[in-house]
Amino acid sequence: MSISREEIKHIANLSRINVEDNMVDKYAETLSNIVDMANEISKLNTDDVKPTAHILENVNVFRKDEVKPSYSRDRILENAPTKESGCISLPKVVE
Amino acid sequence: MEDKLKEYEVIIGLEVHAELATKTKIYCNCSTEFGSDPNTHCCPICTGMPGVLPVLNEKVVEFAVKMGLATNCEIAKFSKQDRKNYFYPDLPKAYQTSQYDLPLCNNGHVDILVNGEHKKIGITRIHIEEDAGKLIHDEFTGSTLVDMNRCAVPLIEIVSEPDIRSAAEAIEYMQTLKGILEYLEVCDCKMQEGSLRCDVNLSVRKYGAPKFGTRTETKNLNSFKSIQRSIEFEIRRQIEEIENGGTIYQETRRFDDSKGIGYAMRTKEDAHDYRYFEEPDLAPIVLSEEYVKNIKNNLPEMPNARKTRYMKQYMLSEYDASQITNSKILANYFDNTVSLCDNPKAVTNWIMSDFSKMLNESGIEINQSKITESNLANLIKLIDTNVISSAMAKKVFIEMFETGKDAKEIVEEKGLVQITDESAILKIVEQVVNENDQSVSDYLAGKDKAIGFLVGQIMKLSKGKANPKTVNELLIKVLENKK
Amino acid sequence: MELYSLTIHEISDKIKSKEVTIREVLDSIYSRIDDIETKVNAYINLTKEYAYIRADKLQKKLNDGEDIGILGGVPIAIKDNICIKDVKTTCGSKMLENFVSPYDATVIERLESLGAIIIGKTNMDEFAMGSSTESSYFKKTVNPWDITKVPGGSSGGSAASVSSDMAFASLGSDTGGSIRQPASYCSTVGMKPTYGLVSRFGLVAFASSLDQIGPFTKDVTDMAIMLNSIVGHDDKDTTSVNLNKIDYTKYLINDVKDITIGVPIEFLKEGLNPEVKKAFDSSIDKLVEHGAKVIDVNLDYIKYSLATYYIIATAEASSNLGRYDGIKYGYRTDKFEDLLDLYKKSRTEGFGEEVKRRIMLGTYVLSSGYYDAYYKKAQKVRTLIINDFKRVFESCDIIAIPTAPNTAFKIGAKTTNPLEMYLEDIYTVPVNMAGLPGISIPCGFDSNNMPIGLQFIASAFEEKKLLQAAYTFEQNTEFHKMKPNI
Numbered sequence A: 001m002s003i004s005r006e007e008i009k010h011i012a013n014l015s016r017i018n019v020e021d022n023m024v025d026k027y028a029e030t031l032s033n034i035v036d037m038a039n040e041i042s043k044l045n046t047d048d049v050k051p052t053a054h055i056l057e058n059v060n061v062f063r064k065d066e067v068k069p070s071y072s073r074d075r076i077l078e079n080a081p082t083k084e085s086g087c088i089s090l091p092k093v094v095e
Numbered sequence B: 001m002e003d004k005l006k007e008y009e010v011i012i013g014l015e016v017h018a019e020l021a022t023k024t025k026i027y028c029n030c031s032t033e034f035g036s037d038p039n040t041h042c043c044p045i046c047t048g049m050p051g052v053l054p055v056l057n058e059k060v061v062e063f064a065v066k067m068g069l070a071t072n073c074e075i076a077k078f079s080k081q082d083r084k085n086y087f088y089p090d091l092p093k094a095y096q097t098s099q100y101d102l103p104l105c106n107n108g109h110v111d112i113l114v115n116g117e118h119k120k121i122g123i124t125r126i127h128i129e130e131d132a133g134k135l136i137h138d139e140f141t142g143s144t145l146v147d148m149n150r151c152a153v154p155l156i157e158i159v160s161e162p163d164i165r166s167a168a169e170a171i172e173y174m175q176t177l178k179g180i181l182e183y184l185e186v187c188d189c190k191m192q193e194g195s196l197r198c199d200v201n202l203s204v205r206k207y208g209a210p211k212f213g214t215r216t217e218t219k220n221l222n223s224f225k226s227i228q229r230s231i232e233f234e235i236r237r238q239i240e241e242i243e244n245g246g247t248i249y250q251e252t253r254r255f256d257d258s259k260g261i262g263y264a265m266r267t268k269e270d271a272h273d274y275r276y277f278e279e280p281d282l283a284p285i286v287l288s289e290e291y292v293k294n295i296k297n298n299l300p301e302m303p304n305a306r307k308t309r310y311m312k313q314y315m316l317s318e319y320d321a322s323q324i325t326n327s328k329i330l331a332n333y334f335d336n337t338v339s340l341c342d343n344p345k346a347v348t349n350w351i352m353s354d355f356s357k358m359l360n361e362s363g364i365e366i367n368q369s370k371i372t373e374s375n376l377a378n379l380i381k382l383i384d385t386n387v388i389s390s391a392m393a394k395k396v397f398i399e400m401f402e403t404g405k406d407a408k409e410i411v412e413e414k415g416l417v418q419i420t421d422e423s424a425i426l427k428i429v430e431q432v433v434n435e436n437d438q439s440v441s442d443y444l445a446g447k448d449k450a451i452g453f454l455v456g457q458i459m460k461l462s463k464g465k466a467n468p469k470t471v472n473e474l475l476i477k478v479l480e481n482k483k
Numbered sequence C: 001m002e003l004y005s006l007t008i009h010e011i012s013d014k015i016k017s018k019e020v021t022i023r024e025v026l027d028s029i030y031s032r033i034d035d036i037e038t039k040v041n042a043y044i045n046l047t048k049e050y051a052y053i054r055a056d057k058l059q060k061k062l063n064d065g066e067d068i069g070i071l072g073g074v075p076i077a078i079k080d081n082i083c084i085k086d087v088k089t090t091c092g093s094k095m096l097e098n099f100v101s102p103y104d105a106t107v108i109e110r111l112e113s114l115g116a117i118i119i120g121k122t123n124m125d126e127f128a129m130g131s132s133t134e135s136s137y138f139k140k141t142v143n144p145w146d147i148t149k150v151p152g153g154s155s156g157g158s159a160a161s162v163s164s165d166m167a168f169a170s171l172g173s174d175t176g177g178s179i180r181q182p183a184s185y186c187s188t189v190g191m192k193p194t195y196g197l198v199s200r201f202g203l204v205a206f207a208s209s210l211d212q213i214g215p216f217t218k219d220v221t222d223m224a225i226m227l228n229s230i231v232g233h234d235d236k237d238t239t240s241v242n243l244n245k246i247d248y249t250k251y252l253i254n255d256v257k258d259i260t261i262g263v264p265i266e267f268l269k270e271g272l273n274p275e276v277k278k279a280f281d282s283s284i285d286k287l288v289e290h291g292a293k294v295i296d297v298n299l300d301y302i303k304y305s306l307a308t309y310y311i312i313a314t315a316e317a318s319s320n321l322g323r324y325d326g327i328k329y330g331y332r333t334d335k336f337e338d339l340l341d342l343y344k345k346s347r348t349e350g351f352g353e354e355v356k357r358r359i360m361l362g363t364y365v366l367s368s369g370y371y372d373a374y375y376k377k378a379q380k381v382r383t384l385i386i387n388d389f390k391r392v393f394e395s396c397d398i399i400a401i402p403t404a405p406n407t408a409f410k411i412g413a414k415t416t417n418p419l420e421m422y423l424e425d426i427y428t429v430p431v432n433m434a435g436l437p438g439i440s441i442p443c444g445f446d447s448n449n450m451p452i453g454l455q456f457i458a459s460a461f462e463e464k465k466l467l468q469a470a471y472t473f474e475q476n477t478e479f480h481k482m483k484p485n486i
């Protein structure tokens, strides 16, 4: 198994997803299988290969600094689960 | 304990965040205007709605490059933007678009002047990124409110080398950056509005120790006072901890300005892992030599150049020149005033003493004061032409500061015009000499101090209007005649 | 013949000559939907009211002698991950069950400006993650050719709606084959354009460097019309290219004598269903018969596409899907103790299994200590794949390959083993990795009468070559005329 139980818990936490204790093994197995499949690229020699982050070669795609109207507040907040005083509201967030 | 403090070397690095003075946000056309109603400068892009894409504001690149050039940085030919992934309610996309391994500017430095000594503070990098929104804690309902107006306002983050060794140096460094940002007009530097703020990385070690100590990071300081106090607090805390056999933990801290104490933020149960990767929705930034050269050639005069000019042109001391030129607003005020009264020394003295003290106390910048450049110039002219004494001028100045009236008007209103007529002054001198036998005999007995008392009495009787120089001359003449 | 069974070019002529009214066209399509949608489940949401308002407006314009655009009055379905203002955009997820978009995707603006009528939002795998449309939170779309089988995915609803005449055309999105594979399973034409050709603004991101919007149509002519409608530079999408406008209908040429077709024989040796192989071989023969030159080509790194894909796509997805956090919009759990709990419960309850799996996988490959071994490595292999294609396209105009190794499988057959499901994308994923255009056209049926798709791939921005080859094949075969019996 290439991904351990501990790692599953760690990445679940980083992903903000709960994995019940009894599901950790299942996740470890499924994800390990995928990672093992993906691992076939590890044997390739890519020392002199540049990574591709963008398929297109365009650079410097900029926008002019010109103000355009924003959206109405109602429009911006219409999908918020809870709101208050023109803001999205949440139960107190402790720092 | 105080002795122990001296045994430690303090190592400080600053991460300064400056909000750029662009009209629009970094990736959308919403206004960056400060102080509007919550969530009124928002659109689907800056609030991270499903399906939206960013487009980079060209001014953000230009402003960052300006700052890079003004701080002696190398400008990267190839630069990219990356996603920094983490969850927080002020970050709608759950990632901050920033720059990770290829920032726009690298390897710069600025010179600072502390206690008359020059010091070079290295700048590791300057990168562009977006600001987060604002969380408002509603005391009444107990809930947290999310205002996204600040979301995606452009920032530059200026990261210093760990070259700073004291709170004073940190403040001076920050002042220097602030001056440069102001001169470039890339940031409005309103610290109370959060447009200039910094994180302080700090560690201590005994002098001569081979390795740095563990550092802590105090986040989000947005006034010179809190930078100063938080550094002093943290130095003492770390040294006390070490002296008491404790351990310094690498942690993120906050500084509570009202209580004057710093505290560790509740530590996250997982170590930070931001999973940076290149932003696939934004193309790389490739800057030509021509682009950079063009910006370089059009940079305005920087604080350092202006300081040198002041020292040469006006014979100002380095300290005074650097204090005045550090702020573009102050320097402009200085220039304007000098051009109106032709007395740089007097202008310097006013600006460096009474004026700056009063500005500090009322927490405003010089250009927000009621005293205009011509007001100050007129006051100086009144002194230079002996219309009023320096002592009177101090009183007049206070009134000018409060009311914004011109010096001449105040002088006339209050009948403050100086008495320079020798015969009138002689009359008062003689009266005082006649009424104060004891002091006169003290003087005659060789106690020179007595003269001070007599001058005081004369000034009091003349309601402060007598020209002090004339008073002195006449008094001595009268007393000498008694010998 | 019912109106709903016509193509865009056929119905357009009837509308513009006023042989039929736009209302009649809408009535026809909605009655077709009324008849079979309960069986097919292609739609998540219909926009009937809005459609009729637009129909009347367009009809008035037409009656007044104004131009109503090349899609004037044509009913079109949209995959539910493309935003339409004031309409729900669910992405097939409980997370966005009630999310109403405040803005239009650029493609929607384009389609509507050319007179199209959006009739509804189609079902899809949750956040476009899947190859069978089974991971939708709302419903399971079936294959109109056999309702016990999947339509493919993730744009299964878009494919099924066109295949069963519940839309004249539809839009889908293709990150690893999500247009071409369901097009193949359902016997429609489906195209994934070159990355950058169609604006992604308003397409809910799955994997930003791979996603591309594309059409499903009933024939190749309609594909050219749809491409004409949606292609073009958009300054809201920095990955959108600025090219001279092409009229794709000019490439509806019934001739392939000037076309050299490359076939990657090596790649087709393993895991290919023999019936699919047979249909593919005879398709190639057909093209040769009409003058195409066929050569063997070697794509050495193409076999690493799937591995590379599952690293890059999940990494980008893990970041793109962070915004669904229960704060600003979307699902928020009822009970929670603190912020962390709110995040975790909202995301755990709001996302389905496949989505969670991919988010976690993507988080893993980007996480500290693994970034270089997985993500960066995958980006390098991506370069090798791109170079492979570049080299091959020096010796041929297009590559031909089956769209999928199999025909549509039974519902539920591959849900327990994700890897098996992933293998269905083996022939489509390389195209996304290299950002190339690919088209799937109907090329036969297996012994169970399930459709088989033929895929053509061209170098970047050479959609015209795909259209020419596809048009020639279509004009000389009858497969595209076959309709499912539903």
Ligand SMILES: [Mg+2]
Pocket: B098, B129, B157
């Ligand atoms: Mg930062």
Ligand SMILES: [Zn+2]
Pocket: B025, B028, B029, B030, B041, B042, B043, B044, B045, B046, B047
């Ligand atoms: Zn905005």
